[in-house]
Amino acid sequence: MRRAIVLAPYGLALAVAYATKRFYAGASASDLEPALGPTTWLITRLTGARFTFEEGVGYVSPELKIAVVPGCAGLNFMIVVFLALVFGFTDRWSKTSHRALFMVASAAVAYGSTLVVNAARIVGSSRVFTALEVPLALGFDEVHRAVGVAIYVTTLFALVAVVERLFALRRVPT
């Protein structure tokens, strides 16, 4: 019984990740509005470029020459952050209620960080591509992938470091 209680958060996290992944696989731009809408809003704040929503495509910006489509929603990163936080830190809590709250907080952090990081990734890809296109003769896909991996991996490890630091502060009373 005790073992089941200890393992429950991990099983639940995997179930949530699986359900999100399944939803993402068949989701349209309208279905992903909670991710695409705030992301394009942030891109507009960062660049000033305007987006228009096109049914079946996503958010299109003629100024930046980009379309924020379902594949750009960043839901994989959201799942990664959620799983990393739950699997990495849930065992630091002893009470079941604290573990449950930490899971909810992990989901919120995963959602919020995905919106910010994804907007930074899209703006970064666009800027880096403009800067490197001629000197390195790289295609947009390569630049997009490289900037994406760099931003996602750095943010993921930075988030883990921040949460680790918060736990360390919690352990040492000042």
Added chain:
Amino acid sequence: MRRARPWVAAAGSYLALTVVLPWCNGAGSNPGFLRHALWVIGLSSVIGGALLLAVGARMSCRRFPD
């Protein structure tokens, strides 16, 4: 081991979602997938390694000051 757990969880879930799961779903037959996987594994190893070195150096500086 306990301190390493979050880092292992982060690296594991990242690689699972970006490389392992797409490969299990049949993306391996796509000719562009190997290139994608090499980009992801190569670049994330370089960045992850640099961050681990930085964290390790900081920890050893704290443990053995001067």
